[in-house]
Amino acid sequence: MSSRKLNVRTENWSEEPFAIARGSTDNFDVVVVELEQDDCRGWGEATPTKHYHESISQTEMLIEDFRIQLENGMTRAELQQTMPKGAARNAVDCALWDLEAKLAGKRVWEFPELLKHFATGIQSVPENVTTVYSLGIDTPEKMGDIARKNAQRPILKIKLTGDGDLERLVAIKTNAPISRLVIDANEGWTPEHYQRFVPEFQKLGVEMIEQPFPADNDSILKTLGRPIPVCADESCHDTADLARLTGLYDIVNIKLDKTGGLTEALRLQAEAESKGFLTMVGCMSSTSLGIAPAFMIAQRAKIVDLDAPLYLYEDRPFPLKY
Numbered sequence: 275m276s277s278r279k280l281n282v283r284t285e286n287w288s289e290e291p292f293a294i295a296r297g298s299t300d301n302f303d304v305v306v307v308e309l310e311q312d313d314c315r316g317w318g319e320a321t322p323t324k325h326y327h328e329s330i331s332q333t334e335m336l337i338e339d340f341r342i343q344l345e346n347g348m349t350r351a352e353l354q355q356t357m358p359k360g361a362a363r364n365a366v367d368c369a370l371w372d373l374e375a376k377l378a379g380k381r382v383w384e385f386p387e388l389l390k391h392f393a394t395g396i397q398s399v400p401e402n403v404t405t406v407y408s409l410g411i412d413t414p415e416k417m418g419d420i421a422r423k424n425a426q427r428p429i430l431k432i433k434l435t436g437d438g439d440l441e442r443l444v445a446i447k448t449n450a451p452i453s454r455l456v457i458d459a460n461e462g463w464t465p466e467h468y469q470r471f472v473p474e475f476q477k478l479g480v481e482m483i484e485q486p487f488p489a490d491n492d493s494i495l496k497t498l499g500r501p502i503p504v505c506a507d508e509s510c511h512d513t514a515d516l517a518r519l520t521g522l523y524d525i526v527n528i529k530l531d532k533t534g535g536l537t538e539a540l541r542l543q544a545e546a547e548s549k550g551f552l553t554m555v556g557c558m559s560s561t562s563l564g565i566a567p568a569f570m571i572a573q574r575a576k577i578v579d580l581d582a583p584l585y586l587y588e589d590r591p592f593p594l595k596y
Contacts, residue, residue, distance in 0.1 A: 276311060276312050277311070277345060277346070277347075278309050278310060278311040278344060278345045278346075278347065278373075279309070279310040279311070279345065280307070280308070280309055280310075280337075280341050280344050280345050281307070281308040281309075281310070282305065282306070282307055282308075282334055282337050282338065283305075283306050283308075284303055284304070284305055284306075284330050284334065285303065285304050285306055286301055286302070286303050287301060287302055287303075287304065287559075287561060287586060288300065288301045288586070288587045288588075289301060289302065289559060289582075289585040289586050289587065290585045290587070291410070292408075292410040292559075292585060293410040293411040293412065293433065294410065294411060294433045294435075294458075294460045295411065295433070295434070295435040295436070295459060295460035295461065295462030296325065296460055296461075296462075298410070298411075299559070302321060302558075302559040303321070303322070303330050304319050304320060304321050304560065304561065304564065305319070305320050305321075305322065305330060305333045305334060305337070305361065305362070305365050306318070306319050306365065306563070307319075307320075307337060307365040307366050307368075307369040308369065309344065309366075309369045309370065309372075309373045311373060311377065312377060314373060314376040314377050315372075315373070315376070316369040316370060316371070316372035316373025316374070316375075316376060317368075317369055317372050317563060318364065318365040318366060318367065318368030318369030318370075318371075318372065318535075318563075318567075319365060319368070319560065319561060319563040319564035320333065320361035320362065320364040320365035320368075320530075320531055320564065321361060321531055321558035321559055321560055321564065322360075322361040322362075322531075323361065323531065323558060325508070326360065326532070328360060328361050332362075333360075333361050333362045333365075334362075336357070336358075336362040337362050337365065337366060340353075340356070340357060340366070343356075344366065349370075350367060350370050350371070350374075350535075350537050351537075353366060353367055353370065353535075353537075354367075354534075354537055354538060357534070358534070359511060359512050359532065359533060359534035359538065360531070360532070360534055361531045361534075362534075363534030363535050364530045364531050364533070364534050364535045365535075366535070367534060367535025367536055367537050367538075368530065368535055368536055368567045371535075371536055371537075371567065382567070382570070383399065383400050383570060387540070388540075388570055391540055391543075391544070391570065391573075391574070392570065392573035392574055400569060400570070400573055401573065403569070403572045403573070403575075403578045403580075404428050404429065404578060405429075405572075405578045405579060405580045405581045405596070406429045406430065406431035406456060406577065406578065406579045406581060407424055407427045407429070407430055407431065407581055407584065408430075408431040408432075408433060408458075408579070408581055409421060409424075409430060409431070409432050409433060409446065410433050411433045411434065411435050411442075413442075414438065414441040414442045414444070414445040415445065417432070417442050417445055417446055418445030418446055418448060418449045419449070421445070421446040421447075421449040421450040421453070422449035422450065424450065424453075425449060425450040425451075425452065425453060427450075427453055428453065428454060429453060429454040429455070429456065429577075430446065430450060430453045430454070430455055430456075431456050431457070431458055431484075431579060431581075432446055432455060432456070432457045432458070433457075433458050433460065434457050434458065434459050434460075434462065434463075435459065435460075435462045436459070436462050436463055436464070436467050437467075439457075439459075439467070439471060440470075440471055440474050440475075443455070443457070443474075443475065443478055443480070444478070447478050447479070454479070454481055455478065455479060455480050455481065456480065456481050456482040456483075456484065456577060457475070457480055457482070457483055457484065458483075458484035458485065458507070459483070459484065459485060459486045459487075460484075460485060460507075460508075461485055461486075461487060461488040461489065461508055462486075463486040463487060464487075465487075465494050465498065467486070468486050468487075468498060469498070472499075472501060472502060473501075475502060476501055476502060480502055481502070481503070482502065482503050482504075482505055482525060482554075482577060483502050483503070483504050483505065484504075484505040484507050484527065484554075485505065485506065485507040485508050485509065485527075486504065488508075489508040489509040492506075492509050492522055493522065495522040495523070496521055496522060500524060503524035503525055503552070504522075504523050504524055504525070505523060505524070505525035505526065505527050505554055505577070506519050506522070506523040506525070506526045506527060507527040507529075507556065509522075509523070510523075510526040510527060510528075510532075510542075511532040511533065512532070512533050512534065512538050512542055513538065513541055513542050513545045516542075516545055516546060516549055516551070519551070520549060520550075523551070524551065524552060525551060525552040525553065525554050525576065525577070526542070526546050526551050526552075526553055526554065527553075527554040527555070527556045527579075528542055528543055528546075528553055528554065528555050528556070528568075528571050528575070529555070529556045529557060529558065529568075530557075530564075530567060530568055530571075531557075531558045531564075535567075536567045536568075536570060536571075539555075539568070539570075539571050540570070540571070543571055543574060543575075547574070552576045553571070553574065553575045553576060554575055554576060554577040554578070554579060555568050555571040555572045555575040555577075555578055555579065555580065556579040556580070557579065557580050557581075557582045558582070559582050559585075560582040560583065561582075561583060561586065561589055561590050561593075562583050562589050562590050562592075562593040562594040563590055564582070565580050565582060565583060565594055566594060568580055569594075581596075583596070584596055
């Protein structure tokens with residue numbers, strides 16, 4: 275095998291201001307990995323997350339620690355065994371998938387392991403999917419106005435934070451009465467919030483509640499009813515987390531920046547389904563480059579949350595079509 279060349283760089287992207295329970299942002303940094311071999315280039319993008327104790331510099335350094343192995347032909351299987359899960363491995367893993375496909379003259383989805391993952395007797399190629407459109411936290415009046423402007427969207431994902439959430443959701447439902455609704459508290463609720471909101475949210479037709487409690491304090495879900503399905507996000511990173519989540523959650527949110535790439539994400543989805551969980555696919559702030567690999571997970575996901583490029587002021591050349 276001919277040698278590879280590894281390039282790593284950081285990029286900053288501007289997006290519309292967006293607020294969740296932990297804070298707000300109007301720009302974000304990504305790490306881009308390029309692997310070059312035999313005049314082919316594979317690309318991967320990852321978004322390090324402070325909440326998971328990641329930084330741009332730490333992510334770049336971790337990738338650089340593997341430069342020799344990567345340039346000498348490290349495989350995806352070897353990568354899973356040696357690099358920890360997280361943003362760094364995601365960028366490298368996705369670049370390896372892309373490079374392998376280009377060297378083989380194929381699309382990524384044409385590899386047997388991916389065809390086996392999503393293909394059925396009816397479906398043999400990836401199909402278009404419907405993503406949620408997310409509304410960041412604001413006053414009920416402003417969130418209702420945004421909902422009205424997006425009332426044609428099939429499904430809205432509402433970011434919530436605790437006090438005032440019922441008023442927010444009522445305003446949204448009033449202004450987007452046809453849209454399906456899912457909500458995401460990003461660990462921002464107390465048990466009292468949950469008990470107060472869930473009966474009211476049932477009346478409003480909410481279909482899913484994502485991560486109501488902090489990941490290190492979610493065992494309370496065992497004592498609370500789940501009349502609305504509850505989804506694990508911050509509580510689920512990879513396959514190793516599934517055993518603890520049984521009896522607490524109904525759905526797991528698969529994000530490539532958490533799993534450390536498409537390889538583990540595929541494994542997580544299959545294992546989660548085998549244990550009776552439904553799956554959701556989500557994303558960090560990303561460009562189309564970071565979202566594209568997650569499209570494979572979206573083929574089997576009940577909820578698709580891959581809307582990050584919609585908030586960019588400008589996406590990459592040849593972006594995903596929404």
